[in-house]
Amino acid sequence: MIAALLLLIPFISALVLVIARPAQARPIALVSSLASLAVVLYAWISYTGGTVIHYDLDWVNDWGLRFKVGYDGVGLLMLILTGVVFPFIVATGYGQQHDRPATFNALLLFTQAFLYGVFLAQNALLFYINYELTLIPVFFILLYWGGENRRAITVRFFIYTLLGGLALLFGIVYLLVQNGGNGDFTALASLSIPASTQVWLFWALFLAFAIKLPIFPFHSWQPETYYMAPLQGTMVLGAVLLKMGLYGVYKLVFPIVPAGVEYWQTTVIVLALIGAVYGGVIAFRQSDLKRLVAFSSLSHVGVLCAGLFALNAYGVSGSFYQAFAHAILVLGMFYIVGAMQERMGTSDMSVMGGLKGQAPRLAALFLLVLINAIALPLTQSFVGEWLMFAGLWQVDGWLAFFALTTIVIGAIYMLYAYQRVMLGPDRTNVTLADASTRDHLYLVPLIAVTLILGVYPGPILELLDAPVQQLLSSLSVH
Amino acid sequence: MRRCNNFFQAYRYTEMSVLVLLSVLGVVLLYLGLFNNRGAVAGVGIAGLLAAFVLIASDWHLESPLFNGIIQFDTYARSFSLVMIVVTVLLFLFGIDYYAKVKENVAEQYALMVFSLVGGLLICSFTNLVVLFLGIEILSIPLYILAGGKRDSFRSGEAAFKYFLQGSFASAFLLMGLALIYGATASFDLAAVEAYSAVPANGQNMIFLLGLFLTIAGVAFKVAAVPFHFWSPDVYEGAPTLITAFMSTVVKTAAFAAFYRFIANLQLPGAVETMLVVMTICTLFLGNIVALRQTQFKRLMAYSSIAHTGFLLLAFLGTDARTPDVLFYYLGTYALATVGLFIVLTLAKRAALGDEHIRIFRGLFRSNPWIAVAALLMLLSLAGIPLTAGFVAKYRVFVLSLTNGYIWTTVLAVLMAVVGIYYYILVVREAFTPQEQETKPIVVAPLNWLVISICGAAVVVLGVMPGLLRM
Incomplete structure (x- = not known):
């Protein structure tokens, strides 16, 4: 049914x-x-x-x-x-x-x-x-x-x-x-x-x-x-x-194809991490908010894939947990992009700046969405990323190190973007509407999900536990 | 009572009554032409075809050898015949509108198509190689005339002439091949040739080998397999669209049915099998790659037809009990999608005053949403996207070729399927891009609307429930 x-x-x-x-x-x-x-x-x-x-x-x-x-x-x-x-x-x-x-x-x-x-x-x-x-x-x-x-x-x-x-x-x-x-x-x-x-x-x-x-x-x-x-x-x-x-x-x-996976595991993880670091670096160079979020997604996905191919309980569970977190994050980030486009007529960050003065609530919502992107503790992403790094660490310390650098890079480009859009002197000539009821209705549930599952990831990890254990035990048989 | 039974018994040789019925139908259509009553011509034609359909379908699974065993209307022949008749009916329905503005010789066109169909029925039921040759000639000669159907069009004349020249060349190949096979096996009977080929030592017989090569070359010409495809783009482009549709559906189905009937039970010598594999690879590669460069829709369809020939040939490689069913499904669904698309093309071409560039489809979704959606379904089916019949067809071909161990050829076919998707999707893109400037609206007559809808719905229904179209 x-x-x-x-x-x-x-x-x-x-x-x-x-x-x-x-x-x-x-x-x-x-x-x-x-x-x-x-x-x-x-x-x-x-x-x-x-x-x-x-x-x-x-x-x-x-x-x-x-x-x-x-x-x-x-x-x-x-x-x-x-x-x-x-x-x-x-x-x-x-x-x-x-x-x-x-x-x-x-x-x-x-x-x-x-x-x-x-x-x-x-x-x-x-x-x-x-x-x-x-x-x-x-x-x-x-x-x-x-x-x-x-x-x-x-x-x-x-x-x-x-x-x-x-x-x-x-x-x-x-x-x-x-x-x-x-x-x-x-x-x-x-x-x-x-x-x-x-x-x-x-x-x-x-x-x-x-x-x-x-x-x-x-x-x-x-x-x-x-x-x-x-x-x-x-x-x-x-x-x-x-x-x-x-x-x-x-x-x-x-x-x-467990034997094939074993054969290619390291290659895939390395490729995924190259993509993760590369996406992060390119994202930093973007002056357009929508492009920046697109490249940040590329970076996040690289880590997701690397975590999955760690092929241990931490890595696989973490990857799926983070997949959920990433979906919530994508919704929030792109909604913000849309909200900016709606107000400014463009998503180009070079014409923005100092919007916090005119739209403090929007700035606050943006910040709350953004802390999920940089995997701050108490957010959903923190749980997922932490699990994936733990998983990668079991595979190889260096891989975990490179995965971790993507978090640092992520924090840099996200906060830099926030700075360029919201902080500093007001460089726009338009009068800007603050976050509307619709914006609140949309973003607050997302932020709530992020924070709740960041503090209490149990329900979702419970779902993942049994099938992941089963998968791993069937892999070790081969 | 007994006599009565005998009487019916005699008429149970339906294939004969079908052949007679269709031949008479052609003649009747010619006579109707004298009265210049166009509606009646198409109507009588369709009624006759439906009668033939009923005759064939009513004696399903009855296998009766005829004329001293040179023809056998088995399930295989019946299934392909039914597909050909159904497609011809659809084309006749389209013909009512297509020939509405033509002044003269309309009845002849219908009659010639019926005659050609008779040849098609012959070659999918032959058990004697002479019938194969006769059938192919009966199939082809009306087509030479039909290709030149637009008498005042230079391109149409060119198409007819090219088709005739190259077609007679192929016929010569075929005839020479059959003669050599006869020379080696001392029989035209298919079963005898099969028995001859089953002896391993006979595979070394040069006369037999050469005979097989030439015969296959002759048939490969009809299905437009590379390197025997040179006629098809020019002929497809030059011939009247209705005839192009007829050639790429009915004729192709018949030729493939004949091709497979010929090689199905032969023990092919290694050299001939290599020839088939090489032909398959070349056809897949060339058909798809050249189609990429086409901007004229009819030429595009010609190369896509060559590309589909490649996929069908892939199903030939190796022997498998499922092959006839796969061919049947593939050809049937391909024909439905192709007929619908050619009708859409004709309508768009009319609105664009004779232009055949794929940009004439631009804005179709805005002006005729339903026609655009139907065209989309048919294009997706040709491209092989899931839930359309084309996907199931390609999938089953891949299953066959992988079962028979042709892994690398299948890899090539998969790559070429991606290429295929590309050129079909370009047409989809045109149809769903809004038109900037005002153009003449596309007028869809109710009958054409019906045929397009039938074709569009059929590819989805047969894609979701592929079990419906079974041999």
């Missing part, structure tokens, strides 16, 4: 939106996303551990297509993440002027439906189908509502992502053929593939996720796409879509 509701609520609402009047679009989308949030929270409350399978239906069995949906703890966390994030993304629309709002919100909800599909799928092919389908609505969001140069950037983003996607399809088909057409994750995990095959099969499976995250050197699509995308599109990309990459690695790479 839960799975069906999660898949159908956004999907049917999206279909309704196609014929809805523009004025009704945002309320319908908001109600729909809140309804699916309620379902997700109900699933969380009623979850008692283990892997829950909701449906296991024939689709076209002899071709490896089964409609098998359910979730374990990690999957549930991802569902919660999707459920929490979308009401905020839809609500962001209240501050935006869109051409065709009904279609826009329909596309957002289609994305949500397919994302639920990704996190619910227990069959490799079903996972793949939903994974690729998330791309289609996002493609149109970027193409129709994007900023400057959107036609070229959107196509590049699309092709880049699909390159990885088709490599993944190749890997999945290869596995299916080895496994006699059974594509269930549990069946694939028990497959024993020769180590020499795993070494190349690892990249067939991982490339898609490496591009989706993205890690260095597969990141070149990311900054431009984030910058060009409409605000809500950037939020979708940064808050949830890239989490599919982490989840995919957890579900499709670790259990199936």
Whole structure:
């Protein structure tokens, strides 16, 4: 029932939106996303551990297509993440002027439906189908509502992502053929593939996720796409879509090609950390707030991936914990970017400065969102980053050291950005509105989540504990 | 009563009645042309095709050898015939609007398509190599005329002439190949040739080898496999759009059905298998890469058709019981998407006063949202995006080729699929980019709207429930 509701609520609402009047679009989308949030929270409350399978239906069995949906703890966390994030993304629309709002919100909800599909799928092919389908609505969001140069950037983003996607399809088909057409994750995990095959099969499976995250050197699509995308599109990309990459690695790479993972572990961690440091340094050089946040996201994601590939309890749990924190952070940061754009007409920081005098509340909210970005203790990010560093430390001290430097760099560019926007003498000639009720309604819940989960991370870590232990013990068997 | 049963028994040889029915239908259409009643021509044509459809479908799974066993209408032949008939019906429906402004010779065009279809039915049911040759000729000769259907168009004439010259060249290859095979095996019977090939030593027989090479080359010409593809872009571009659609769907389906029927049970000597692999690789590579450079939609579709030939050939490599079903699904869904897109092209081209550049689709979503969405679905299907039929088709081809151990060829095919997505998505981008300046609106007649909708819906329905289209 839960799975069906999660898949159908956004999907049917999206279909309704196609014929809805523009004025009704945002309320319908908001109600729909809140309804699916309620379902997700109900699933969380009623979850008692283990892997829950909701449906296991024939689709076209002899071709490896089964409609098998359910979730374990990690999957549930991802569902919660999707459920929490979308009401905020839809609500962001209240501050935006869109051409065709009904279609826009329909596309957002289609994305949500397919994302639920990704996190619910227990069959490799079903996972793949939903994974690729998330791309289609996002493609149109970027193409129709994007900023400057959107036609070229959107196509590049699309092709880049699909390159990885088709490599993944190749890997999945290869596995299916080895496994006699059974594509269930549990069946694939028990497959024993020769180590020499795993070494190349690892990249067939991982490339898609490496591009989706993205890690260095597969990141070149990311900054431009984030910058060009409409605000809500950037939020979708940064808050949830890239989490599919982490989840995919957890579900499709670790259990199936453990020897390949072992072989490439250090390489991936090093690449991810290069990306993390590189993203941080580039972010420091940006004079545009939206670009800066885009590069900071690149930097954060590098650390997420490195933590995941530490392949121990600290690293993997920390990575998923931080994935949740990062989603909340992305929403907050990009909302601030949007709020600045709305007030100043641009996100260029060189024309800002000293805004704190005119908008003290906005400045305070910005600061509260920002302390999550620099992983200050008592914020959610602190828990996640700390766990990941502990995990990396167990792998190699130097890797942990480089991961830690990204925090320092992050603190530098974030605080420097805050200084350029909010502090100093007032360099703007416009009169600025302070944070409105809408801004408070939006940002205060996000900040509250950050602080609560920063102080009391237990509920989420509990979800992660059992599946991560299970994964690690199955890896040590191989 | 008994006599009555015998009477019906005689008519259970449906394939014969179908061939007779369709041939007579063609003649009837020609006569209707005398009265210059255009509506009646299309109507009678569609009614006749539907009757043929019912005749074939009613005796499903009945395998009856005919004419001393030179034709056999088995499930394989029936399935492909049904696809060809359905697609021809869709094209006839489109023809009502397409030929509305044409003054003369409309009935001839319909009749020639029906005659060509008869050839198509023959070559997907042959069990004797002579029928293969006859069928291919019956299929092709009407096409030479149809390609030149626009008599006052220079390009159309060029297309017809090129097609005729290169087609006769291919026919000569084919005939020579069949003669050599006969020389080696002393039989035109497919089963006898198969039995001959099963003896390993015979694989070394140069006459037999050369015969196979030339025959495959002749058939490869019809499916436009590299390096026998040179005719296709020019002919596709020059021929009237309806005929281009007919060639890239019905003719392609027939040719592939014949191709596979020919090699399905042959024990191919190593050299011939290498030839097939090389042909597959070249077709995949060239079709997709050259399509990247195309800006004219019809040429783009021509190269995309070559690219799809590559994917279909990939399914040929190695023997597998599932191959016919995969080919059937792939060709059927490809044909549906292609027909729909060619109709959209015709409408857009009309509004753009004959321009064929892909920019004529610009603003389609603004002016005709539903047509744009249907076109989107068909393009996504050709590109192989999930939940459309094209995805399932490509997926099944990959499963086949990996099962047969062609890992590196599959890797190439996957890469080329990405390239394919690129050029289809460029067309999607045009359709969903708002048009800056005012242009002539695209007019969609109700019948065309219906056909486009059928095609658009079909690729999604068959993508979600692929089990519906099974041999």
